[in-house]
Amino acid sequence: MKFKSIFWGGLFMLAGALMLLSNLGILMVNVWKLIWPTFIIAVGAWTLWTATRGPEALDVEEINIPHEDAAQAKVSLNFGAGQVTMNSGASGGNLLKGTFAGGLDYHAKKAGDTLDVSLKPSAADFIHTFMPWSWGAREWDIQLNEQIPFALDVETGASSMELDLSKLRVTELNLSTGASSTEVTLPANAGHTHVDVEGGAASIIIRIPEGVAARIQIDGGLAAIAVDRDRFPRVGDVYKSSDYETAANKVDINADFGAGSLSIE
Incomplete structure (x- = not known):
């Protein structure tokens, strides 16, 4: 992280120095003809260098969100590129806990007996959305409380995602994903679960x-x-x-799928 700051900070200082010299009449060239090629070369050099080092390490946040005695919860997850795992594991007074590489912006609001939670990458991590070399380092590991019924709304981009909901009480799952690889294991004992799946050029396995x-x-x-x-x-x-009509535990799956592959097993 320190080297990255030095590299890009130095590049911007160099660009500023060239513009200053041009404005003072000391440098008699069109500065913009220098800055843009230099910037493109720098981005290419940075991309090649980071590719040899593997994914760039990102700061990791540990988050615990209390359930506030809610009878049920709705969790909305908006995630761009990277890796997401979700399963059971939160307990006690926690609705949700997890580790979030790159940081997390979340909001929790209780309305009646429902706790509404939204999760998305932090604003400080926004720049990494446009840096493919950092995608492999953005990993979110999310654990939910087994005792609370959930409605999940999951929207992802170019991601790898594994949702193990087998021990959770998920009554509704809305999944929208782009060019991704996604594996979902549905609840084993949640009563009636409704699932809507929308995929682009994705590979999705539903178990x-x-x-x-x-x-x-x-x-x-x-x-x-x-x-x-x-x-x-x-x-x-x-x-x-x-x-289906008499089963105590059942799922309704509606899938709207473009190019890619969908397997239900």
């Missing part, structure tokens, strides 16, 4: 635990679609477990 029935409807576009038809035979326009 439905044994003993959980499912009703699946897919608008596949140009995507490669694979559904376990032994568990979820096709009935008209949907795939549906034979015991």
